[in-house]
Amino acid sequence: MLGIRDVTHRYRDGTTITLPNWQAQDGEHWALLGPSGSGKTTLLHILGGLLRPQRGQVFIGERRLDQLGERALDQFRGQHIGVVFQTLHLVDALTVENNLRLARYFAGLSQDRNQILEVLDRLGVAEVARHHPHRLSQGQAQRVALARAIINEPAVILADEPTSALDDKTCQQVLELLTAQALACHATLVIATHDARVRGVLEHALELEPAE
Amino acid sequence: MNLFRLSLAYLRRNALSALLNVLLLALGIATITVLLLFSYQVEQRLTRDAADIDMVVGAKGSPMQLILSSVFHIDVPTGNIPLHEARWVQNHPLVAGTIPLALGDSYRGFRIVGTTPRYVRHYGGAPAGGSLWDDDMEAVLGARVAERTGLGVGDRFAGVHGITGGEAVGGEVHEDHPYTVTGVLRHTNSVLDRLILVSVPSVWKVHGYDHEAGLGPEHEHAGGRPAQDGAVDGNGDAQSDDEGAQGPDDERELTALLVQYQSPLAAVTLPRVINSRGPLQAAAPAYETARLMQMMGIGLDTLRAFGWVLVIAAGLGVFIGLYNALKDRRYDLAQMRTLGASRRRLFNHILTEAIMLAVMGALLGLALGHVAAEVLGQSFRQTQQLEITGAVFLTQELWLVGLAVAVGIVAAVIPAVQAYRTDIAETLGRGR
Structure with a gap:
């Protein structure tokens, strides 16, 4: 189970946003929809433990993220949450393989090379394992970023605008990859987007109202 | 993967500026090392030669x-x-x-x-x-x-x-x-x-x-x-x-x-x-020897100060390098936080990088210093005035390494604190 209850967040500029109570069952795929400024990204960051809400409860399974200490939250995020951003933020100083290794390392998990290669292989990018990210095509980079998000077999996969800059065909492929990998890890998938093409693909959708 | 390898990867990506800083530091440390070796051996020698002659x-x-x-x-x-x-x-x-x-x-x-x-x-x-x-x-x-x-x-x-x-x-x-x-x-x-x-x-x-x-x-x-x-x-x-x-x-x-x-x-x-x-x-040999060392000391101090200037310059180089690189790296840092890295880890990551530079510079400097002392010693030997060798190791050299590392740490503190403060949501929110 993944959800929020009575969450409000206050931005640096002083404006506050109140998010609707919401919850998803394990393994469900959700689209988080709404125009710019409706709080999609904020909600996604709160769900990912990247942002602490000013008030309210955030839960993943039995855990209350809003109650975890800083270090515990870091560890929980590393082990149970996979995030794919619109800008992929692969670490260019490291090879593809080591980018995945980094995810294992920061989560405090064992760094098994076979497992890493297996995940890369599943996503069809095993052959670029030794390449640095700047040598990858956009499609390959997208797959590597997804591989990094799922390498720790997270309970929750969060994607922030993964498709908005892509053409229809690539958009379709990315959505298929995300849902397929979420299924493979039995993870709850939440995609925050204003991209209408996503709406029909996922079984559930949460519409956020634009802020007044 | 560990912090050491991660930091090394970043150093390798900026190999040129890393090399420059390492060389600068090494030259400073080498200068100081040569002076240490020289003054130690000269003093040793003078003391030994003058021993028990009242x-x-x-x-x-x-x-x-x-x-x-x-x-x-x-x-x-x-x-x-x-x-x-x-x-x-x-x-x-x-x-x-x-x-x-x-x-x-x-x-x-x-x-x-x-x-x-x-x-x-x-x-x-x-x-x-x-x-x-x-x-x-x-x-x-x-x-x-x-x-x-x-x-x-x-x-x-x-x-x-x-x-x-x-x-x-x-x-x-x-x-x-x-x-x-x-x-x-x-x-x-x-x-x-x-x-x-x-x-x-x-x-x-x-x-x-x-x-x-x-x-x-x-x-x-x-x-x-x-x-x-x-x-x-x-x-x-x-x-x-x-x-x-x-x-x-x-x-x-x-x-x-x-x-x-x-x-x-x-x-x-x-x-x-x-x-x-x-x-x-x-x-009295003791008195005159002390006077001699004192006179030589003024020249040595000047050279030593020059060595420290090089070390400090290297420290500044490390600071500027890290500080500038941080602008490009803040997304990497935010991503690392997303992957579960704690604030402390990122702080240590930046610090590790500076310490690695410092240790490399210090070790290279010590090596250069000993080689230089040996080469200079050889040329002195030609003129037979003094026998100086690079094959002497002093405990002060460990202090030199320590001081170089301290300079590295000082240079890295501000960038490391910035890394520590990386705000994930804000950084990644800006990142597009």
Whole structure:
């Protein structure tokens, strides 16, 4: 189970946003929809433990993220949450393989090379394992970023605008990859987007109202 | 993957600026290392050479020059003192022991020193081959002299008048008075290694025959009593027994006397008494050595400051490099936080990078410093003034590494704090 209850967040500029109570069952795929400024990204960051809400409860399974200490939250995020951003933020100083290794390392998990290669292989990018990210095509980079998000077999996969800059065909492929990998890890998938093409693909959708 | 490898990966990506900082740091550390090695070895050497010599008595002049010439053998003597004056010092009740030195000649830049076997014992010298001299015109070579000249036991050589050092001394060759090598000394790491030792009467003899107005002693009587002179050397205590009666008309001279006091009390009165005696001057090696180190110290301090300037510049380079790189790296850092890295980890990640640079710079600097000291030492060895090697390791060098690391840490603190403060949501929210 993944959800929020009575969450409000206050931005640096002083404006506050109140998010609707919401919850998803394990393994469900959700689209988080709404125009710019409706709080999609904020909600996604709160769900990912990247942002602490000013008030309210955030839960993943039995855990209350809003109650975890800083270090515990870091560890929980590393082990149970996979995030794919619109800008992929692969670490260019490291090879593809080591980018995945980094995810294992920061989560405090064992760094098994076979497992890493297996995940890369599943996503069809095993052959670029030794390449640095700047040598990858956009499609390959997208797959590597997804591989990094799922390498720790997270309970929750969060994607922030993964498709908005892509053409229809690539958009379709990315959505298929995300849902397929979420299924493979039995993870709850939440995609925050204003991209209408996503709406029909996922079984559930949460519409956020634009802020007044 | 670990922080070490992660930091290394970033260093490799910016290899050029990393290399620049490492080199800058290494040059600074190398400069300081060379100075450390030099001043340590010079001081060691000076202390060893001057050990247990309470006072040097020689001709009037600069006390520093007297010490340099007769203890360290790196300057020309102030002159000579009459033998009967030297006797007076030897027989003084506050004097426990003396070693006479008669200088004047050299062979291929190495000084020929007329002295007694006590001089050899003073520095713990012992023959590695052959034996000490028993008779006049016999010579014992210091270890380096033997190495450099290739002379061995049984060989003969002739001294050259003058001791200014260097191979090309323009002095007159005493060809009619060749010395025979009877022994070669073991390495003592003291001044002994680069001296040629003979009996005092040998020096007199050479000059007695050769010169009308040579170094000192001359004319008929110097060369005329080989038997007597042999006896003098035999009991190792120069001239005290046989020639005391010669009186002021004896023209034989010594260059200096190395004196050991009977008691510490002598230091209070004896120098004053000696200085008041016409031609004599007393100088204390400990005092002059300290003065010498102090004078050298001013120059060394300047160089050392220069070394630290380089180290600080390297520190600034590390700081600027990290600080600038942080702008590009903040997305990486936010991503790492997303992957579960704690704030502390990111702080340590930046710090590790700076420490790695510092350690590489320091180690490279130490290596360079030792190589430089060895190379410079080799060139000094050519001129025979000092033996300095790069193969000495000092505990201060560990301090140098520590200080370099400290500079690295200081340089990295501000960037590391910034990394620590990385706000994930805000950074990634901006990131598109």
